[in-house]
Amino acid sequence: MKNQKENIVLKKINFKTIFPYLGLVGVIVFFQIYSGGRVLSTANFKAIISECFFIIIGVTGYIFIMAQGNLDFSIGSVMGLCCATAAVGAGIHPLLAIPFAVVPGIIAGYINGFVHVKLKIGSLIGTMSVQYIVNGILVLALAGGSLTAPISMLQWNTLTVKFIVIIIVLSAGFYVFRFTAYGKRCRAIGSCAEAAKQSGVKIGKLKIAAFMTVGAISGLLGFFSLIRTGTSTVLTGSELFMNVLCAALLGGIPLSGGAGAKFSSAVIGSLTMAFLTNGMVLMGLSTYDKQLIKGIVFLITIAISFERKNLVVIK
Amino acid sequence: MGQQKVLFEAKDMFKSFGVTKALKEVKLELKSSEVLGLIGENGSGKSTLASIIAGIWAADSGSMFLEGQQYFPKNSMEANYSGICMILQEKSTFDHLSAANNIFIGAEKRFVKAGILDGRRMKREAAKVLQEIGASHISPSDMIGNLSFEDGKLVELARAVSIKPKILIVDETTTALSRTGRDILYLIMEKMKKGGNSVIFISHDIDEMVDKCDRLTVLRDGNYVDTLEKKDFSTQVIRRLMVGREISDNYYRTDSESCKNEEIVLQVKDVIAGKLDNISFSLHKGEILGFGGLADCGMHDIGRIAFGLLSTDTGEVKDAKGKKIEAPAQAMSRKIGYIAKNRDQEALMTNSPILDNICIASYDKLSKNGCILPGRENKFVDYLADQLEIKMQDSKQYVMELSGGNKQKVALAKWLGFGADILILDCPTRGIDIGIKSNLYNLMIKLKKEGKSIILISEELPEVIGMSDRVIILKNGRISGEFRREAHPTESLLIDYMV
Ligand SMILES: Nc1ncnc2c1ncn2[C@@H]1O[C@H](COP(=O)(O)OP(=O)(O)OP(=O)(O)O)[C@@H](O)[C@H]1O
Ligand SMILES: [Mg+2]
Secondary structure: OOOOOOOOOOOOOOHHHHHHHHHHHHHHHHHHHHOOOOOOOHHHHHHHHHHHHHHHHHHHHHHHHHHOOOOOOOHHHHHHHHHHHHHHHHHHOHHHHHHHHHHHHHHHHHHHHHHHHOOOOOHHHHHHHHHHHHHHHHHHHHOOOOEEOOHHHHHHOOHHHHHHHHHHHHHHHHHHHHHOHHHHHHHHHHHOHHHHHOOOOOHHHHHHHHHHHHHHHHHHHHHHHHHHHOEEOOOOOOOHHHHHHHHHHHHOOOOOOHHHOOHHHHHHHHHHHHHHHHHHHHOOOOHHHHHHHHHHHHHHHHHHHHHHOOOOOOO | OOOOOEEEEEEEEEEEEOOEEEEEEEEEEEEOOOEEEEEOOOOOOHHHHHHHHOOOOOOOEEEEEEOOEEOOOOOHHHHHHOOEEEEOOOOOOOOOOEHHHHHOOOOHHHHEEOOEEOHHHHHHHHHHHHHHHOOOOOOOOOEHHHOOHHHHHHHHHHHHHHHOOOEEEEEOOHHHOOHHHHHHHHHHHHHHHHOOOEEEEEOOOHHHHHHHOOEEEEEEOOEEEEEEEHHHOOHHHHHHHHHOOOOOOOOOOOOOOOOOOOOEEEEEEEEEEOOEEEEEEEEEOOOEEEEEEOHHHOHHHHHHHHOOOOOOOEEEEEEOOOOEOOOHHHHHHOOEEEEOOOHHHHHOOOOOEHHHHHHHHHHHHHOEOOEOOHHHHHHHHHHHHHHOOOOOOOOOOEHHHOOHHHHHHHHHHHHHHHOOOEEEEEOOOOOOOHHHHHHHHHHHHHHHHOOOEEEEEOOOHHHHHHHOOEEEEEEOOEEEEEEEHHHOOOHHHHHHHHO
């Protein structure tokens, strides 16, 4: 009758739990061999961090949305728009670039949340529409050209800065996801929204909050994109959504959200994605080849993670 | 009786889930034209055994024979084809399909002609089946999601009947049904018997078992204990076999004084909402207020409005200070807790660990400077799980792996941990065994003594009478009678007010 704590539950080795780790190791080993040992070299370390940077920060914000069982298609276009607004802000004063990037991101996130929660439109359709609208605004605003940032800002784009930002965002994300009521409630919503509601979780508010978090993160990434390339174009951010979702799924975050969403997945998935992209660059693949391969990887992960929805419980 | 032939037999059945041994060398013999009761405490393995027979799980080892032939269903559809059908303990209909679609799920082929599904014929047939079992108040085109929990169960019954099974397994369904629903079920069981078919019947209500079953097989902790013939039935013996020790007869309240405290903690005024039509009542401090009525009387909506889940068309729900309650989070800030009747879909996150389910209502309390440390959560849960004797591997186990009664205990633990001053319990003893039931009643008495108030909504009149300070009977959404404890209302008197 008592808790049988003393029973040590042997973890049954389940393909699906180890898949993300296998994937990471597999990708590293594969490219290490085929690139002639260049992937794991000190010279490549900087490239990996750069590659990882956008994905890992994106996934850290995205995991809250996914834990709720939602998706946000608009992160890439929001990042693009925020990069443009950041460039405008930077024109006034370089430091203004940050709020000029983050605030529009938060607003876009709020709109996503509003459409989903108040207008009761599924997050898939809602954010997809927002994606097109934001993209449209960006294209109109840039009017076929591009915006540039003051050259002096490019010197912010250092390895140290990126490293520090990654550490800060990751630890903040980990802390909020694992140890605060907000993170726990996000997972509760994904697990069973009705039960969460009947336990006092304010579903609508939390959903909007998660969209706003992702919006803010997209904005931040817009800023970093600006100091990385110095310009804002219509293509800025166009790869973000695919990379982030792919990383999340590769890491093992289930599309249905809930208790199966683990923070470690965000890190593992991002690293896998970063090594994959970097490895392909080292092998000299063209952009189109890269897209082809990413598409295939994406499909495979979706196929595998979709089955996870049936939730084979791992004890 | 002795010459009845054996219809079904299961031998040496073993089944484990991880480290939990749910069945250990269990056997079962079912004769034709009989109702065999399967009884045992929560987690004793009844649902597991029944699910194996119905093809939902596969046994680890053991053999089964249907009419002398080796029987080994790969899934529940195959069991259906062999003439075995089960009504599950939990809701198992599809919300987004109509009643007709649910009734004929898996049998749509019957209505397909030249590749096209004849929806109208399907609805006609569905109406016929519903009519046949006496549930014609359900329309075949109703979406299941819009039906009450009980009507959903009736649709499941209709589906079972439409298969014309040789063996019907009814797992812990009666407590989800009102009187009319139960009569429908009993009639179906009677008809099965007359047609030479058999029923395996699972319930925690010993009186019901004694009344309806021809023989009783008792399980305890996954072991086969004994099978009793009708002539040997006695409540005392059955209880002893189930629990392994003597258990006292009477577990309701023994006092006959109603609560005299005048302090109002919750007030419902002129409320029209859902099925409720102009309802007013107040709940006092330290009072157990019982609600009873027929299936459609709207008593389940009482819990929903009091918890702010169902918004009122007119009228209001107010707390002690006269502040309105309009949402669950608001109700909780006034220390109100609620357990819905539909436990698996509304009261629990079955896809999450026990720990999360118990802690979710108490995150504000558990967090220190915004941080919830795992150690605090574990201590909180271990304490509650011990108190309520939740049978589980550890608190990381997912709720969906628990037996029905233990799920209910998890839901209770959530609100005990939360420290609710007002508890709204909708059919709290649904699927709970006698041991736990008496624990729950004791707990209610203890809470009452601590000055907490309880709204008890239940299909079980003896329970409502046995536990309440005041009983309110609803009929067609209106209050048709109110009785104080000292008036000693009887079951038959209350029924007069219900119909
Ligand atoms: N899917 C599962 N995974 C893990 N353990 C399970 C699973 N299903 C049942 N169990 C365990 O097997 C045991 C027997 O459960 P079962 O549901 O058969 O009990 P029961 O007799 O039907 O109880 P109740 O009266 O509460 O419905 C319990 O200890 C339960 O926790
Ligand atoms: Mg059961």
